[in-house]
Amino acid sequence: MFGNAQPLSGTLGQTYLHRRGITAAALTGIGALRFHPRCFYRATPDARPEPWPALIAAVTNLDGTITGIQRTWLDPDGFEPLDPIQLGKAPLVTPRRALGLLLGHAARFGATTPGLEGEPVNGLLVAGEGIETVLSLRCVLSAIPMAAALSAVHLAALMLPAGLRRLYIARDADPAGDRAVAGLTQRAIAAGVEAITLSPRHGDFNDDLRELGLAELRANLRVQLAPEDAVRFVATP
Incomplete structure (x- = not known):
């Protein structure tokens, strides 16, 4: 199809x-x-x-x-x-x-290391549930590879690529989203990967983009990223 x-x-x-x-x-x-x-x-x-x-x-x-x-x-x-x-x-x-076959896999957006499918650029990856949520983050963080797992259950089970050193988990603001973040964070830490949660101000990051605008989304993300990633990947308006 x-x-x-x-x-x-x-x-x-x-x-x-x-x-x-x-x-x-x-x-x-x-x-x-x-x-x-x-x-x-x-x-x-x-x-x-x-x-x-x-x-x-x-x-x-x-x-x-x-x-x-x-x-x-x-x-x-x-x-x-x-x-x-x-x-x-x-x-x-x-x-x-x-x-x-969906469990552990994702719709993937953004660059990967040349010749290595799925290998995160600079050891970074942003993962979230919905396609619209992840693409909303890509409006700000277009240089970081992203993965949309399509559901909370699938996000918790997302397979982590080799070479990953820092995982940003885009949280949906509901109980299922909290469980997904907890599950994926636990798995990332067990694999020696730093896990950082990104939280929206509303229900999800697409809600933030539509209701608050790109500038507010950028400002909210900047303060949640690791400082070196904020400097490198978030443009100052």
Whole structure:
């Protein structure tokens, strides 16, 4: 399905992400996201399939092999104005579904060490739950590789790449998010990796980006990063 989808640029998928506040710069060089104009949706296994446009995310292991996909069905009429509940997603019971081997893997964004798939640049990695959450962080920290595990359970089980020395965990502000952070932090420490939690001011970092703006998101992240990373990766406005 991912192979049959089209590049993101110029599609409704790109429009959806822009309306969620994701900047064009944050989407530059993103190969893990594509768009399908007619991706079938079934409300139940026996229901008649309905074609809807969809954002398609590739889930990969540390070797870069695709192990699954996530589909986010979109509403072509849901952007003007942006529905505050659906946020551009299709009016379906479950507008987001994933399939394949997901546990431990992620949708990955950003540079890796040349020739070493999954190897973190400078030993750094940012990990979070949702694609929109992680891409919101990429609006500020575009030079650091990122991984969206797609759910709290999967974030806690994320496989850590070789060479990782510092892991930033983007927390969703709910009990499931707290459990995910605790679980992944424990695993990182056991592996000798420094773990730092990044906390949003609202429910998640996409909420922060949309409701507070990019400047406030940048300021909130700057004070939570390790000082040397704040200096290196967060531009001063």
